[in-house]
Amino acid sequence: MIIRWIIYFFALLYSFIIYVMYSQYQAFMLFALIAAIPLLSFISLLIGVKTVKVYFHNETFTINNGEKLKLPYMIKYKSLLPLADFCIIAEEKNGWGEILVRKVINNNEIIFNKKQRNYIYDAECCGKTEINIRSIKFYALLNLFTYTKNIDRQWMVFVMPLIYEKSNDSLTTADNKVYRHTSYNSLGNVSGIRLYKIGDNSRFIHWKASLAHDEFYVKEHEFLNDEEERILLFDLSDDSDTAANNAVFTSVYNIGLHFIEQYGNFFLAYLGQNSRFLIRKITNKKMLDVSMVEYMENSCFQKNMVNWRLFIAKKTTYRYKAVYVSAEEEKIRSSLNESNYCNNIKLVIINDGQKTSVRSHEADIIYINKNYLSEDIAGVWTL
Structure with missing residues (x-):
């Protein structure tokens, strides 16, 4: 001017x-x-x-x-x-x-x-x-x-986050890109068929019944008999690392969908409104979406591994078979050493090291390279 x-x-x-x-x-x-x-x-x-x-x-x-x-x-x-x-x-x-x-x-x-x-x-x-x-x-x-x-x-x-779908020999995303992946736990026996609903996995379509009735039918499976209650929780990176946080969100979302498909339900733990630590039972994708959005609404308070610290502090921690997703590996290890509740905790660690094979992870740790998310995420199907 x-x-x-x-x-x-x-x-x-x-x-x-x-x-x-x-x-x-x-x-x-x-x-x-x-x-x-x-x-x-x-x-x-x-x-x-x-x-x-x-x-x-x-x-x-x-x-x-x-x-x-x-x-x-x-x-x-x-x-x-x-x-x-x-x-x-x-x-x-x-x-x-x-x-x-x-x-x-x-x-x-x-x-x-x-x-x-x-x-x-x-x-x-x-x-x-x-x-x-x-x-x-x-x-x-x-x-x-x-x-x-x-x-x-x-x-x-x-x-x-993106949804990665499992198939018998490949891993596909919503944009139809195909990646290799490891084997995963199979579902239970087929218990019956029902009409297709929006959101059902297309790989469960019963083609013979669909052709016979001119409508899409899907197979219903018996969920695996597992008396343990599974809980999923996560924390974002404190460094505001976009790639790491995207990997955390994507891993959590796909693990949640995997639990719904495999076991019928799971619990999602996170800090909700009014700083309340919530443990919500999730039985379908819609409930998972609502809970993820609620978490995102309060993400301004989600720092310093707050969900992990609140979860460890709860006396009912021992009831759950927990899966924790985070990019803060060193902080998690030090916290586990101080905690008495580490036997039933599986860790999904987001890192940026060399490309890792999803088969070669520690007993209770699955490593996912944030730079190779589309390939390494297949490791969560073993949970």
């Missing part, structure tokens, strides 16, 4: 010199016009601020990691023509309130009445993302003046 004012003063000085040297009517009009530019610029800015309206709605969205989300907003002009340029200043924050991206959205189109625009959000980090529209900055004619209008609008986006 300073450079623009310098250029303006040089133009004003040049027009004044011409007027003094020639004293002609045209020279005077040129000088008067250039002298009036700041006033005209300021007036156009005031009119533009009053006549331009940008409408946002505070909304909540849930999408899968890797997807793009279009967040709509409306630009409306009350005057016939736009008299001021403007840009929208937005911030994307993670669940801990740390700024991930700061964007400046410029409006480069001439809009005569109103038009819907979209803010494009790329989901690259599992968990909660707050997209805050902080302000709208207006620019006057020739950008000699600016005005910043503060607003308070927010979109809340919950980014869910």
Whole structure:
């Protein structure tokens, strides 16, 4: 802006010199016009601020990691023509309130009445993302003046992890990419068939019955007879490592779905609203989704291995066969050495070391390399 004012003063000085040297009517009009530019610029800015309206709605969205989300907003002009340029200043924050991206959205189109625009959000980090529209900055004619209008609008986006499906000889993701994996525990015997429901695994479709009745049927299995209660808990990395946290979320989500399919239910432990440590029984994918979103809503309090410490502190810990997922290996080992409840705890450690084979893990530890998540995650099928 300073450079623009310098250029303006040089133009004003040049027009004044011409007027003094020639004293002609045209020279005077040129000088008067250039002298009036700041006033005209300021007036156009005031009119533009009053006549331009940008409408946002505070909304909540849930999408899968890797997807793009279009967040709509409306630009409306009350005057016939736009008299001021403007840009929208937005911030994307993670669940801990740390700024991930700061964007400046410029409006480069001439809009005569109103038009819907979209803010494009790329989901690259599992968990909660707050997209805050902080302000709208207006620019006057020739950008000699600016005005910043503060607003308070927010979109809340919950980014869910990818689902990895098991098959007999391969591991596939929702985008149909195929990876190798180790063997996993088989389900119980087939107990019957029923109509297909949305969310059922397609590999359990009973094709003969489906062809005979012109409707999809799936096989029902007896769950493995296991009297132990399984509990799943996890903590995110304290270093705000996006790759590590994505690996933690993905591992937990797929372990939960594996437990539902294999054993019928499990318990999920996490710090919920009002700082309450919750142990919820999960019996289907919808319940798992609701609990994961609740965890994400309170992720600002999920630091310093809080779920692990609260779980160890509970006197009922010995009842459960626990699976704990985290990227803080050293802290976990030291905590286990101090704890009396380590016999029934399986650890899933997220690391960034050399590529590991899912078969070669310690007795109670499964290692998953965050850089090879699509391959190493197959180790959780042994749980």
